[in-house]
Amino acid sequence: MxxxxxxxxxxxxxxxxxxxxxxxxxxxxxxxxxxxxxxxxxxxxxxxxxxxxxxxxxxxxxxxxxxxxxxxxxxxxxxxxxxxxxxxxxxxxxxxxxxxxxxxxxxxxxxxxxxxxxxxxxxxxxxxxEKAETKLCVDGEDFRYFGSQDVVIALDNIIEGKSQWMLYDFTNGDGGYVNIRRYDKDTALATGYKVEYVRWSEPLPIGYRGVIFDVGLLRSWLWSLIDDERLPDPMDECEQFDVNNYFERLVFRFLDEDKK
Structure with missing residues (x-):
C-alpha cells in the first residue's frame, strides 16, 4: 500500500x-x-x-x-x-x-x-x-432575439400542445413577468392555462394568478401586454396574491424540508 x-x-x-x-x-x-x-x-x-x-x-x-x-x-x-x-x-x-x-x-x-x-x-x-430588456423562455430554452409575434407564437405552441410553458419578462412600467403553463389536470374540462402575472411595482410588487380556459381572451390579453404602453389589468379569472408571502413560503418550504 x-x-x-x-x-x-x-x-x-x-x-x-x-x-x-x-x-x-x-x-x-x-x-x-x-x-x-x-x-x-x-x-x-x-x-x-x-x-x-x-x-x-x-x-x-x-x-x-x-x-x-x-x-x-x-x-x-x-x-x-x-x-x-x-x-x-x-x-x-x-x-x-x-x-x-x-x-x-x-x-x-x-x-x-x-x-x-x-x-x-x-x-x-x-x-x-444590466440593461433592462424583454426576455422569453419556452420549456427552459432562452430566446435572445425575438419579436412580439414570437411571444404570441410561443403561446400558440402551448395551446397546440407543442410546448408546456413560457416565461415572458417585460419592461413596461417597473417591469415584471408573465408565466403561462398548460393545465391538463382535469380531463373533464377543456384544457386550461395557468397564468401568473407579476409587476415589480414600488414599494410592493403585485401578483395575480388564475386558470384561463378562453384561449381567445388569453391571446388578446397577451397582445395588449406586449404592444400597449400601459400595462393591462389582470384578467377577471385571476386573483391577486401576495408576492412577498410567496417568496417567504419558498424559504419556509426549504427550511421545513431541511429539518427532515
Whole structure:
C-alpha cells in the first residue's frame, strides 16, 4: 500500500462550501473567508458601505429558486439574494444592527442557513451593468432575439400542445413577468392555462394568478401586454396574491424540508 496520503481527502475538500467575502468599496474581495474576517468587515460597515457574503454554489431552495448571497448595508438593512426562474430577487429588512447581521452572515457561512424572513420585503434586483430588456423562455430554452409575434407564437405552441410553458419578462412600467403553463389536470374540462402575472411595482410588487380556459381572451390579453404602453389589468379569472408571502413560503418550504 502506498504511503502517499496527499489526495486521500481531496473529495471531502472539494465538497467544502466555498464563499466570497466582499465590500462595496472594493477594499475586500477574498475567497479565503473566516468568521473573523466577516466580523471585521461588518464592524467597518461605515467605511465599507456594504458587505456581501456570496456562496459560490448557491443554496437550492425549491424548484428553480436558489439563494446565493447575503448583503449588509451601512443603512442597517440586510438582504438575502435569490435566483428564481432566471430572475434576481432579494428579500430585505431594515433596522438590523451589526450584531444581528454578524449572526445571520456567520450562520450562512457555517451551515448555509438562512434567517427567518417573515415580514421581509421582496424586490427585484437590477444589476448596475444590466440593461433592462424583454426576455422569453419556452420549456427552459432562452430566446435572445425575438419579436412580439414570437411571444404570441410561443403561446400558440402551448395551446397546440407543442410546448408546456413560457416565461415572458417585460419592461413596461417597473417591469415584471408573465408565466403561462398548460393545465391538463382535469380531463373533464377543456384544457386550461395557468397564468401568473407579476409587476415589480414600488414599494410592493403585485401578483395575480388564475386558470384561463378562453384561449381567445388569453391571446388578446397577451397582445395588449406586449404592444400597449400601459400595462393591462389582470384578467377577471385571476386573483391577486401576495408576492412577498410567496417568496417567504419558498424559504419556509426549504427550511421545513431541511429539518427532515
Amino acid at each position: 502506498s504511503n502517499d496520503t496527499r489526495d486521500i481527502f481531496s473529495g471531502l475538500k472539494a465538497r467544502k462550501p466555498q464563499y466570497v467575502l466582499g465590500t462595496k468599496n472594493g477594499d475586500i474581495r477574498t475567497s479565503n473567508v473566516t468568521e473573523e474576517k466577516i466580523l471585521d468587515a461588518i464592524d467597518d460597515i461605515e467605511d465599507n458601505g456594504c458587505v456581501y457574503l456570496e456562496k459560490c454554489v448557491p443554496v437550492v431552495l425549491v424548484s428553480d429558486a436558489k439563494a446565493y448571497s447575503i448583503d449588509y448595508f451601512k443603512d442597517s438593512s440586510i438582504a438575502v439574494c435569490f435566483m428564481v426562474n432566471g430572475y434576481m430577487l432579494r428579500m430585505w429588512r431594515s433596522d438590523v444592527d451589526c450584531d444581528m447581521a454578524a449572526d445571520i452572515m456567520c450562520d450562512f457561512f457555517r451551515t448555509a442557513s438562512l434567517p427567518d424572513m417573515t415580514g421581509w420585503h421582496c424586490q427585484k434586483i437590477h444589476p448596475e451593468q
